[in-house]
Amino acid sequence: MDRATRITFLAMLVVLAVAPFVLYPIFLMKVLCFALFACAFNLLVGYVGLLSFGHAAFFGSAGYVTAYTVKMWGLPPELGILLGAATGAGLGLVIGWLAIRRQGIYFAMITLALSQIVFFYALQAPWTGGEDGIQSVPRGHLFGLIDLHDPMAMYFTVAAIFVLGFLFVYRVIHSPFGQVLKAIRENEPRAISLGYETDRYKLLAFVLSATLAGLAGGTKSLVFQLASLTDVQWQMSGEVVLMTLVGGLGTIFGPIVGAAVIVTMQNYLAEFGSWVTIIQGFIFVVCVLTFRRGIVGEIIGRFGPKGAAPTGGGH
Amino acid sequence: MFELIGIPPQALFGQLLIGLINGAFYAMLSLGLAVIFGLLNIINFTHGAQYMMGAFVAYLCLTHLGLGYWGALIVAPILVGAFGILLERTMLHRLYKLDHLYGLLLTFGIALIVEGFFRHLYGSSGLPYAIPAELRGGYNLGFMFLPTYRAWVVVASVIVCFGTWFVIERTRLGAYLRAATENPTLVQAFGINVPRMITLTYGFGVALAAFAGVMAAPIYQVSPLMGANLIIVVFAVVVIGGMGSIMGAIVTGFALGVVEGLTKVFYPEASNTVIFVIMAIVLTIKPAGLFGRTA
Numbered sequence: 001m002d003r004a005t006r007i008t009f010l011a012m013l014v015v016l017a018v019a020p021f022v023l024y025p026i027f028l029m030k031v032l033c034f035a036l037f038a039c040a041f042n043l044l045v046g047y048v049g050l051l052s053f054g055h056a057a058f059f060g061s062a063g064y065v066t067a068y069t070v071k072m073w074g075l076p077p078e079l080g081i082l083l084g085a086a087t088g089a090g091l092g093l094v095i096g097w098l099a100i101r102r103q104g105i106y107f108a109m110i111t112l113a114l115s116q117i118v119f120f121y122a123l124q125a126p127w128t129g130g131e132d133g134i135q136s137v138p139r140g141h142l143f144g145l146i147d148l149h150d151p152m153a154m155y156f157t158v159a160a161i162f163v164l165g166f167l168f169v170y171r172v173i174h175s176p177f178g179q180v181l182k183a184i185r186e187n188e189p190r191a192i193s194l195g196y197e198t199d200r201y202k203l204l205a206f207v208l209s210a211t212l213a214g215l216a217g218g219t220k221s222l223v224f225q226l227a228s229l230t231d232v233q234w235q236m237s238g239e240v241v242l243m244t245l246v247g248g249l250g251t252i253f254g255p256i257v258g259a260a261v262i263v264t265m266q267n268y269l270a271e272f273g274s275w276v277t278i279i280q281g282f283i284f285v286v287c288v289l290t291f292r293r294g295i296v297g298e299i300i301g302r303f304g305p306k307g308a309a310p311t312g313g314g315h
Numbered sequence: 316m317f318e319l320i321g322i323p324p325q326a327l328f329g330q331l332l333i334g335l336i337n338g339a340f341y342a343m344l345s346l347g348l349a350v351i352f353g354l355l356n357i358i359n360f361t362h363g364a365q366y367m368m369g370a371f372v373a374y375l376c377l378t379h380l381g382l383g384y385w386g387a388l389i390v391a392p393i394l395v396g397a398f399g400i401l402l403e404r405t406m407l408h409r410l411y412k413l414d415h416l417y418g419l420l421l422t423f424g425i426a427l428i429v430e431g432f433f434r435h436l437y438g439s440s441g442l443p444y445a446i447p448a449e450l451r452g453g454y455n456l457g458f459m460f461l462p463t464y465r466a467w468v469v470v471a472s473v474i475v476c477f478g479t480w481f482v483i484e485r486t487r488l489g490a491y492l493r494a495a496t497e498n499p500t501l502v503q504a505f506g507i508n509v510p511r512m513i514t515l516t517y518g519f520g521v522a523l524a525a526f527a528g529v530m531a532a533p534i535y536q537v538s539p540l541m542g543a544n545l546i547i548v549v550f551a552v553v554v555i556g557g558m559g560s561i562m563g564a565i566v567t568g569f570a571l572g573v574v575e576g577l578t579k580v581f582y583p584e585a586s587n588t589v590i591f592v593i594m595a596i597v598l599t600i601k602p603a604g605l606f607g608r609t610a
Contacts, residue, residue, distance in 0.1 A: 051416045098595050101602035105358045105415050106554060110598065113551040113591045120587040234547060238423060245420065277431030284424025288417050289406060 001170075004304065008253060016159045025155040026223070031263045032162040033220040038243040038255030039169050040212030045241075046250030047173055048205045049185035053108040053237050054095065054115025055213050058088040060232025061118055062214030067134040067227035068127060077140045077148055081161070081218040088214015089207055091118065096206030100199055103188075112234060119232045133228030137221060154223060161219055165212050170252060172208060181205055242280055245287050248294025257295050327580055328459040334576015335569065336465055336534065339472035342568025343527040344549045345556065346476055349564040350483070351520040353496045354513055357407060357418030362549070363542030364429040365521045368395045369528025370537045371433060374444055384447035384529070391529045392522035399521030403514050426543070433539035441536025468530050475526065476565045483561050492516065551594040557607020567605060 001009065019028050037059055045051050062084035070080035099110045122128045129135070139148035148154045172178050183191040184198050191198050221227040230236065239262065247258025262280075269276045287294070293301055344362060351359045359365075372394055373387035382390065402425065410417050446464045453462040483489040495502040495509050503509045528542070535541055556567030571590050578589040585592070597605060 051419070053419075098598050101598050102554070105419055108416065108419055109358065109550040109554055110594070112547055113554065113594055116547055116551075117588045117591045117595075124584060124587075238427070241420065241423075274431045274435040277427050278435065281424045281427025281429075281431060284420060284427065285406065288421040288424065289409060292413075292417070 005252065012253070012256070013163070016163070020152060020155045025151040027263075027267060029155055029158045029223045030220070031260050032158050033216050033223060034240070034243060034263055035256040035259040036162050036165045036219070037213055037216035038240055038247065038259045039166055040209045040216060041240045042244045042249065042251075042255040043169050043172065043212070044205060044209040045244060046254075047178060047185060048181045048202060050100075050202065050206070051105075051108045051241070052099070052111040052206075052209075053234070053241070054111035054113075054118075055210075055240050056232050056234060056236035057095065057115035057118040058091055058210040058213035059217035059220075059236060059240070060122065060227075060229075061091060062088045062217035063221035063227040063231050064122060064128050064134065066218035067137040067221040067225075070140060070222065071134060071137045072127075076144060077142055077157075077222055080140075081215065081222065084218020084221070085211050085215040088217065089211040092207040092210020092214075093203075096203050096210065100202045100206065112237065115232075115234065115237060119229070119234070122229060122232045128227070131229065133226060134221075135226055137225040137227070139222050139225065148222070158219055158223060161215065165215055166256075169212065172205075173252070177201070177204075239280070242284055242287075244294075246283060246294055248297035248300075249292075251294065251296040251300065254294050254296035261295070324458050325460075330576040330580045331573060332459070332461070332465060332576075333579070334573040335469055336572070337575060338569035338572020339469055340527055340531060340545070340568075341549055341552045341572050342476050342565045343472050343523055343530075344545070345552045345564045345568050346479055346561065347520040347523040347527075348549065348553055349556075349558045349561060350479070350523075351517055352558050354492065354516045355403075355407070355411070355418070356415055357410070357422065358415070358550075359517075359520065360419055360422035360546065361402070361426045361429065362422075362521075362524050363544075363546030364426040365395055365399065365524040365542070366528040366531070366545065367433065367539060367542035368398070368429065369525030370444070370532040370541060371437075371528075371539075372525065373529040373532045374442055374537045377444070384533070387529050387532075388526065392525045395525030395528075396518040396522030400514055400518040403517040407517065408510070408513075426546075430539050430543060437539060439538065439540060441538040441541075444532040444537050446533040464533060468534065471530065472527075475523070476568075479523070480561045480565065548590055551590050555590075555594050555597050555604060557604025559604075560606040563604075563606025 037055070041052065041055050065087040066080040066084035069075045069083050070077060075083070095111060095114045098114060099107055102110060123130060139154060141147055142153070142157055146153050146157070148157060173181075180191065180196055180201050183194075183196070184201060188198055217231060220231070243258035243262045244255045245258065246261055247256065248254030265279070266276055269279065291298070344366060348359055348362055351357060351362075369391045372391035373384065376382035376387045376390060377384075406421060406425075407418065410421060450464040450467050453460055454466075455461075481489075483492060491502065491507055492512065495507070495512055499509045531541070552568055552571050553564065555571065556563040558564070571593065574593065575586060575589055579586040601607075
């Protein structure tokens with residue numbers, strides 16, 4: 001990590017450690033789950049240049065699997081979350097395999113359409129509980145020792161999962177594999193001519209992103225003790241796009257900031273009902289028209305070294 | 316009466332007709348998307364919201380102005396088309412030099428605003444819109460009952476679709492349009508006002524969506540979310556057909572509507588997803604789409 005990143009990361013750890021003593025833990029856990037979800041999404045859109053409009057499929061279905069296995073099979077929470085992540089990975093493999101056949105907006109439309117299959121499955125399948133979802137999921141004991149019904153224990157578990165996920169994304173981006181991903185984003189034909197099988201790279205990136213989205217979704221279902229249709233709906237796919245866009249596409253900390261901003265906004269505006277949708281749409285429009293680098297992208301652009309900011313526009 | 320593979324013919328033909336109606340809407344909407352995409356290189360996510368606006372204009376005309384169905388069929392496309400032109404002039408045209416994805420994100424945001432706005436005013440439940448008096452009733456064809464309004468929707472949408480096809484593929488104006496799709500700079504060099512053509516094309520595509528919305532008002536209920544779920548199916552239709560061809564969009568739209576209707580008869584559980592599954596199959600066999608040119 002370079003110096004600025006290291007300092008920001010340490011500052012983030014401090015904030016994570018102090019926050020539950022100042023703010024409501026459930027709210028913080030919600031932010032962290034969405035931050036991890038947005039980081040997973042950003043891995044794909046920010047570093048490979050593939051805009052998926054169906055990430056709710058991985059997030060939501062992982063939530064169902066975690067909730068079901070923990071509640072019905074009595075699995076310990078860590079196994080339930082891992083199974084959730086595995087669900088994300090499996091679905092990611094299938095959907096990714098189909099979607100990488102097309103580029104650009106087609107990719108977005110295909111992921112959106114395929115995620116609708118997952119949505120209708122969740123709506124109709126007997127084990128997902130239809131409109132009710134899976135309710136009152138027990139949080140259980142982590143590794144058989146730590147009682148997760150204690151809000152602080154749950155919070156630090158979620159924080160640990162988030163930090164691990166974040167470090168994993170960082171590692172992937174800064175590996176040789178991540179360099180190839182960026183090459184594909186910038187100029188795919190050139191990457192092909194250099195001998196890279198770009199489809200394999202794209203598929204692996206897609207699966208990694210879906211796995212992390214599943215990790216986030218599984219964790220969220222334990223936090224709220226609920227898996228519901230909200231998390232598999234296309235509106236959720238739109239929300240994660242919005243979070244990443246607001247925070248800054250292709251920046252490491254952007255999705256986290258974006259998730260915090262959007263979840264906070266939803267919290268304060270919850271009582272206004274349909275205004276939330278209107279304001280989210282408005283933020284989308286403003287971001288696309290005038291603020292394409294996002295919050296973190298703007299900060300890097302203003303204060304960071306020259307050329308460090310993502311271009312936010314491209315070709 | 317005879318039975319076909321254990322299905323009573325009334326049910327079979329009834330679902331076929333519903334499929335044909337749905338197909339008419341898929342065709343009209345995917346046609347508009349394809350026309351817009353051809354010239355603007357933007358996938359218009361607001362299309363579903365604009366279809367909904369068309370239905371709402373019809374509803375509001377009737378309740379507030381006393382203007383009936385036939386008037387709405389003219390007024391709604393003009394009003395909503397003007398709204399589209401306003402969007403293009405104020406926002407969309409700033410994005411042409413950027414990655415296409417920003418156009419998708421912008422129009423998605425506008426769709427959220429429009430749908431949220433209508434939901435705020437009218438709630439989520441559907442509002443009824445009566446079938447105009449001239450088109451009530453129906454014909455008994457012996458093997459099934461054909462409601463006049465549904466027959467009208469199929470006929471009118473076929474006329475609109477083929478009219479659009481004719482203008483684009485067979486007239487001078489259409490030739491300019493196709494040329495500008497291939498190479499806008501060159502066409503502009505020949506003295507044709509390409510930016511205005513782009514604006515009007517977007518307006519036309521949007522007007523087509525609004526027209527479909529008015530036609531849909533008596534069949535489906537008028538509700539703020541009527542376009543949101545439909546647009547995703549239309550996206551799948553567009554992926555299956557490929558956006559390279561106008562005729563492709565029309566044919567795929569009708570065909571998929573019929574397939575969906577048949578699925579309702581034989582395996583109703585899959586009727587919501589059959590189009591998405593077909594899309595997945597087409598992607599494995601012919602990734603560019605049935606009528607598509609190379610990606």
